[in-house]
Each structure stands twice: as C-alpha cells, then as structure tokens.
Amino acid sequence: MKEMICIQCPVGCKLVVVEKGGEIHVEGNKCKRGKEYAINELRNPTRILTTTVFIEGGKHEMLPVKSDREIPKDLLHDAMKELAGVRVKAPVRCGDIILKNIFNTGANIVATRDMGEK
Amino acid sequence: MKVDVAVIGGGPAGLAAAAEASKEASVVIIERNEELGGILQQCIHPGFGNFIFGEMLTGPEYATRFIEKVRERGVDIMLETTVLEIGGDKKIIASGRDGIVEIEAKAIILATGCRERTRQQILIPGTRPAGIYTAGCAQRLINIDGVMPGKKIVILGSGDVGLIMARRFTLEGAEVEGVYEIMPKPGGLMRNVVQCLHDFDIPLHLRHTIIDIKGKRRVEGVVVAKVDENLKPIRGTERYVECDCVVLAVGLIPENEIAKKAGVEMDEITGGAIVDEGMETSVDGIFACGNAVHVHDLVDDVTIEAELAGKMAAKYVNGMEERKGLLKVKAGKNVRYVVPQMLRGKDIETIRFSFRVRKEMENARVVVKAGEEIIAEKKERIVRPPEMVKISAEAKKIWEIRKEVMVEVEEV
C-alpha cells in the first residue's frame, strides 16, 4: 500500500494505492487523471531531470541542462553523478545535446540556454 | 539619450514589456546584471510557460525565447547599468561601466522584480556565522557560480523557492535535514511538495520555526521549535539540529526603491505600486509590471501583465491613451489584495483582476461586483493563498455602472 498526493491539478487529492494480484486499486481520487497518475507513479515513476554542468570558457561557471524527456526516478541520483564529470566548452546554444541517450533511457541531456564565451 | 519607452529591469517582466512596446515605440532596457533574463537564468527547473507556450519550460529556456524576441525587435539594451534615480520629468540617471548616463524617456516601465526577506528582518536570534543564505542567493551560487553553500542544510520556509532548493541541494549531494514551515500548511504548490520533498524523503515540519543559530565562524547548528497559534515558540519543544548551512525562504518583497523616490504611490499590502487596468501607476507615464507590482507564482502571469504594460506604455507615448475617470477597486471578503487597485477607463475591453485569498477554501465562488451588481463570477474547486487567482470582467459593464469595484470570494 502506498500513499501519495496527485499533482495533476491544484486540488491535490490524497490517494491510497494498493496492488493486489496484478491489479492496482486507487482510492481518494476525484477524477480519472488521478487514477492514471497513481498507476504511473507505482509502476514506473519518471521525472524530468534539471541540473547544471560545468562549462569551460563560458560567461558563467555552470550551464543549465535538462533531460529532454522524463527518465526513471530511481536513475536521477546516478544521472547526477554521471553529469558531475561532464565538461562542456563554450559557446553553447539552447537545445544543444550535451549527453546523448543517458543510461539508455532514450532521453538526451540538452542545454536550456545559450551561453557565449567569457 | 532620448527614447520613447525606458524599461527598468530585464527579467521576464521587462523583456515581455519591452518586446510588446517595441511594436509601436522605441525601447531601451536598463538591466543591472551582466545579462538579460533576470531571476529566470537561475531557475533551472521546469514550470514556466505552461499557459503562454503550452510547454513546461525551464526558466533559462523561457528567458531565451524572450531574449531572442527583444533582439529581433531591435530593442536597445544596457547591461550592468543601474538606475540611480528617476527625476520629476521622467529623466532617468543610471550608472554603468560606460559612464553615468541620462535617459530622457516619454514613458517608463518599472520591472524591477523583488528582493528576499532576510534572517534579520524576521529577527532570528543567535550568531552571524558564514553559511546563512537566502534561498535565491543559494540558488545563484549553485546554479550560476558553481559553488556549494553547505552539505547539511536546514531550510526555513516551504514556499516554492524553499521547496525547489530542497530538491536542488539534494540532487547536488547535500543532505537536507528538513524543511521548517511556521504556518500549518505548506506555502508552495502541491506539485512541488511532492516532487521536491516526498520524492527525496525530506521531512516537512509544519508549525515550526528556527529560534537560534549557533556557530562562531561557520554555522554549526540551529535550534528549532514548534509554534502556537500566535506563531510564538512553545516551551519544551526545542530541538537542536546539527547543520552547516541555513537557507531562508521566508518571503519575497517587491523592489521599489526607485519607484518610491519617483513619487509613485505604493500599496501597503502588496508592497508594490498601485496600478490601473493598463498597469499605469499614480504618476503619469510611469508603468509597472511583474513582481515589482505583486509577487507572482507563475511567470506566465508576469508575461501577460508585462505585455499589457508594454502595449499601454506605447499607446501613452503615441498620445493614444484614453481615460474615462477614476474608480477604486477593493479587496472584499476573503481577499487579501487585488491588482489593479484602480480603474481609469482605458481602451481595454476585458479587465483581468489578479488577487490572493486569505485562506484555503474548497468550492469557492469568485465574484466581481461593480457597486452592488455582480458583473463577473466563476467557481473554483479550490483556492489557496500560494496560488494567485485571476478573473476577467467586461470594462464596458463597469463603466456603465460607474461605482466602486470589489472582488470577493466565498465558500459555497
């Protein structure tokens, strides 16, 4: 059994989710989207990763980046460690791929801004 | 230098206002930082542009779109330039690397954003060691300057800024011991409570505050305590928490030094300028938008407001401003404040009222009254103080009635 709060809309229904015999029962949701959210959160919770990477010769020390699609929640920490070692060179354009297909998730890590040289 | 519209501040408000105004007037943006984008450049998380672009962009991405827009429109940009004062004749004096400049503008748009409330302003007792940061400052240090403010963090304040930083610190490998919130409910959006705290098992201590900071040269720990209904610490609930960094997310205050000196009338409750439906202040030709008027939770609302300000400033400059009179707008039942605070009967068909409620209410009925007559209403499943509410009304109806306007909310 898992308790969670649905974030699909501002109401924030408190859900109780139980998996019994391969089927997922959801209680507390005021609409259909809550059920979808609960199932997803239980089976395959994913998140967008946003962080920074070091950029050399750039206007700032750090370049903000994001995963261009959601990745499994339990890979976030490893992704952070992986990106800690990345060094990018200025100049960079918004959307440039910094790391392709991270951990084989199909998601690329992309720059979220232009950054010129110092 | 002479220009039609001078926009003070190059963050999301300034950029949108400048882009819009530049359609009909010459524009200069005066920005004190080394680049445009304002606070967006350090808000590297998603949550921007859901309404404007239909996408969940990160702050820098949102900024990039508008920076490109103003570049395309040929808007003049002055970076690392700080406005020192606005004279009586809307003459701006600013200081920058290239010199002290005087800018004669026909209209001014104040887009000066906001500042953070400090530890001192909330009178937290204790010592003054290194390691105490406001959330925005910590955010800048991590995301732009590339340094870590601490490794074991205590965060005071559960508004969105505090929640976002709880996640950011954790992702960067620090331990967030807890988020402490003096109110009985979290101050930020539910999605942030879930994705910033629950996701990382960071405890949220409601009805708690920090009552002492210890450490000689560097933070060594804090003392937290539970508070009563009057927000006063309860004896016996004190607990010492070891940490090396205290992050304060205890409120944003609109930045209005220049506005005040220029004689712009302020709203005591919002901390920002009093504006009309076209975002014009009490001083003719001086407009204001964005967090400088009232602190927003969604940048999309800032953009809408700023574009309106830009449009109306251009109109003003081209001698096309219309005024029908002056009506006051009041905050009614359960409403803390409303923007705009006055109406001048400008050439705007639909007036957008933005406000915040005093308390959380489910099944709420939002009503706009002109005199006694209801001229607009809507139902909301839930309204909360951290989430700004908007409701639109027809200007025509208001001016037909010509009475004071009031926005109120009741639980149905």
Added chain:
Amino acid sequence: MRDVRIKRKVEKILRKYGAKANVTVEDGIVFIKGSIASWQEYVEIGKETGKIKGVEGVVNDLEYPGKEKKRKKRGKERVIEKADVVIIGGGVVGCAIARELSKYKLNVILVEKSDDVGGGGATKANNALVHTGIGEKMGTLKQRLCVEGHKMFRKIAEELDVPYEERGMWIVISEDSIAYRLPRILKKFLASYIIPFIILRRAKKLGIEMYKVGREELLKREPYVTEKAITAVFSPSYAMTCPFRYTIALAENAMENGVKIMLNTEVVDITVENGKVGKVITTKGAIETKFVINAAGLYADEIASLAGAREYTIHPKKGATLIFDKETRKFLNHSMTLLRLPRIEHYKGGGIMLTVDGNVQWGPTIDEIEDKEDTSVTAEEIERIFRTYEPLMPKFPKRAVIAYFSGIRAASFTEDFIIRAAKGVRGFIHVAGIQSPGLAASPAIAKMVASILQQEGLKMELKKDFNPIRKSPPIPREMNMAERKKLVERDGRYGRIVCRCEEVTEGEIVDAIHSKIPACSIDAIKRRTRAGMGRCQGSFCLPHVAKILARELNMPLEKVKKGGDGSELFIGKAKCLLEGKNES
C-alpha cells in the same frame, strides 16, 4: 598602609559572599585566589573590590564552576624583527597609538591576531558615537580622555578623510526617567529643573556646550519623541563617525609613516630579562623590542599575564544593538537617549542613535557575560531593546530592523581605563580596560601613551616628514555628478554598481582589496565599503563580491572567507558532494 586597608575591605567582601579565598594586595593591585560558588558572584566580588578607594587593579583568580582554562598556544622562537615599540592589538586603540607613534623616529610594529585591523574585537561592534564625556563618571580617567579625545577628533577625521559629524544628542527627561517612588509632582519638578541643572553644571565644568529646552520646543524639533517628555538637554557637539573607516585610516596613515603592521599574528609569550621586556613571541616569530604596548582589548589581561605584569582581569560585558532601515531616518533629527534614574553604573543607557551613513540604531544593552567570544544576540536581548527604547519614540516603525549584532566591552573590575607603565616589569605599558568611550578617547589615549613612553625613558624625536594626511579611495555615491562622471569615464569599474542597497561600485571593492591593508574577506570589504550593510544584507551582492575577491586575489571562489579562519563561505565547488570528494 593603603594596601593593608584595602586587604581588610576585600576580606570583608569575600566573607559576605562566602568565598573560600585569600587576598594579597601589592601596591594597589588586589590578587584574589580561591573559589566561589558561581560565575555571577565572581563578577560581583570583582566589581565590589574594584570600587574600593585606592585600588588600581583587580586580578580575580577565583575559580567557579565551568570556568574555562586558558590554553597556551605555540609560537615561533626565531627572531624575525627588531623594534623599538611593539603594539599588541590592532583595534581602534592600537591603531590610534600606532599613528601617534609614527610621528616619531621610532621603529614601531603593530601585531594583530585577526585578519584585519579593527576586525577582531570591540572595534567592529561599537555604536560609532564620539561621546563628549558628559555621560562618564566624574573624575575617572576615561572621562578625562573622552573630553580630550572628542576635542581632537574633528581635526584627525579631516586629516584621515573619514566621516565625522556633530549631529548632536538629546538627553530626554520624561515621566519614565525617575524610577524612584516619588509623588508625581516631585518627579516633574526634578525633571523640569533639578536634573537639567545638574547636567548643565557638569557640562560647564567639563567645558561641553549644552542647553536645556522645554517640552514644547522639544516636540517641535523632534515631532516623534514621546509625548511623556518633560524636558530635554541638547548637546550640539555630540558626534558620530565610522569606526571601521577611522580605524583603517589610522592604520594606513601609520603605515604610510613607517609603522609595520602584521596581521594574522598572535602573541603567545613575552620574555622578560632582568625585569625588562625582551622579546614578543608570536605565531610568526619573535620580535626583539624595547617596549610593549598592551592594547589587546578583551585579552589584555592574558597578554599582561604573559609578561608577568598581572594587574587586572578583564570581565566582558556584552552590548547588543539593532540597526534599522534608512527609511526610518526621517523619524528623528538628532540622536537621543532617555535619562533613567537610578543609573546603572558605567552605562550611559544607549538610545535611539543616528549613524553617519543614515541608519538608525537602538541600543546598546549591557550584560555581564562569561565567554569573551559570545557575540550572539538572544531573543531576550532583542525583546529588551524593543522594550527599553520604544517609550522614547512610540511611533517609530519597529519592524524595520535590517541588522543586529553584539559587541563585547573589555572592562576591568575598576571600570576605568588602565593606562600606565606596569608596576613590576619595565618597558611594558598597559592600555587596558578600554570600554566605552574608547572610540572618542582614542586620540587622547594615544597621546597619553606617547608621553608615558617618554617618561619611561624611550627617546622620542619627532619626524620632520610626518605626513598626517591620508586620502580615502573614491566613493562615487558621495561625489557630485560632474566628479562622478569623470571618475567613471576614467575607470568603468566605478560605474558598475555591485551592492545596490548601498550603491557600492566594483571600483571601490577592488580598491579595498588592493589597499595598504588589503581586505581579503567579505567582512573586511564590508567594513571598508559598506557592501552588504544594506537592507538585503548581502543576499544580492554576496556572490558578486565573492567573485571579485576570488578574481583579484587569484584564488578559487570556493575558498573565499566571510572573515577569519574557518569562515569559508562555501564547502567546495558544485558537484563536490557527488564525486565523493569534500573540499572544506
């Protein structure tokens, strides 16, 4: 005879407190050894002893529960310098002495334990008032030096190019002034006539200009002062300065005139050979010297101990102050204090005071504390400050606090300055027990020390080329527009504003970092330029100031300090916690 009498009196005090102790008195110096039940009683015994007539110093060695043992530090024995005079302590007093001695053909070295002059002790936390001397106990050395120092201050401030403004001070006498239980009409009479008369008579005696105004006049000149005010005495020459800039300017001018200043240099021992000082042993090496000036503030007693010249014990007294936003400046035209009787001894009461930079301050408080390093501000102190000063100006916007801090007064048990040659060690000069009015008295203290040195046999020949003038680096916000424009054209860094609350430019910060006494921490820059002293308290400018520091000193950003050892702002670069490394 005097010593015998004193001993008897002290024994009586010890009996009263039930102390297990014995007393020896030598040439007016009282040595108390033994134990007592509590720290509070330790302090009371010390103070009562200090009040005995003829006592020149109290060395209070009573043990109490929790008393901390002083650790002895290690120094370096190798002789690195030779001097005529070593000044121990680079606070306002040490620096004033350094400047004074730099007028003579002497080899002077000043050693300061912390990383900045005025950076380690009371100097960085006083309330910036140049007192006239009216509030000091009559007949004390501190009063005499305060009156003298105040008269010298304007000229010195001009020479050093530091702010000095005689903004004046009100001593307000209200219905709340007299705590004694007396009929109201008698209180009014005292307040309206007797008390002002006594103050004015004392002022006349000291040569200080003051005059009385009635309630109506006071309310006209200070519309926000309490309605309960009955009368007030105004002191037009009461002044204020910036203690940081003053101290730094003194040190810079001293250096300009040949004084060597060694920062981050702690004295760990003093050798005495044949009853005369020989060497000052520091953490950087030994300095051979003829004379030692002990201006070590809170640690003056410990320094004296090293030289075998124990004549006093310092008992720290904390003073907390609240600083208000500049927008509250409009609530008062002059500083003001509310007279309170009975008076707490050796405490002027604090008040609602202006500063040269346009802030308002409330305070300071006064509390005996155990720990010389306890600069915390407690909830109780904050509450007390509000309670104490609100009656003076009830309509003042109390919520507009932007900062608060505590300073520790280095008080002796005789509660007066101890400025004299040591009794048993030749060449060792005490400049101890300097609490308020140390700042105002500093020029006079310096002169007194010079004359003591002369009396003690140091050959003091005036330099012909002493240069009293020290120019402050440019401050754009204080310039007129034409000058400011020219300055920015010359160097664009004076146009880029870094601290927007106080309008401090990059040029000023760079100047501070490369000045004669380089600012190498955030706090040192703050004291010189005011960056970070505004209403946002650095929440905007800290990253920028830190970056400029790192750039100018060619150091990594993550090593920048707030002020002093162990005060690194950051624990390492971004990602340092992810890579399993932890740079701190």
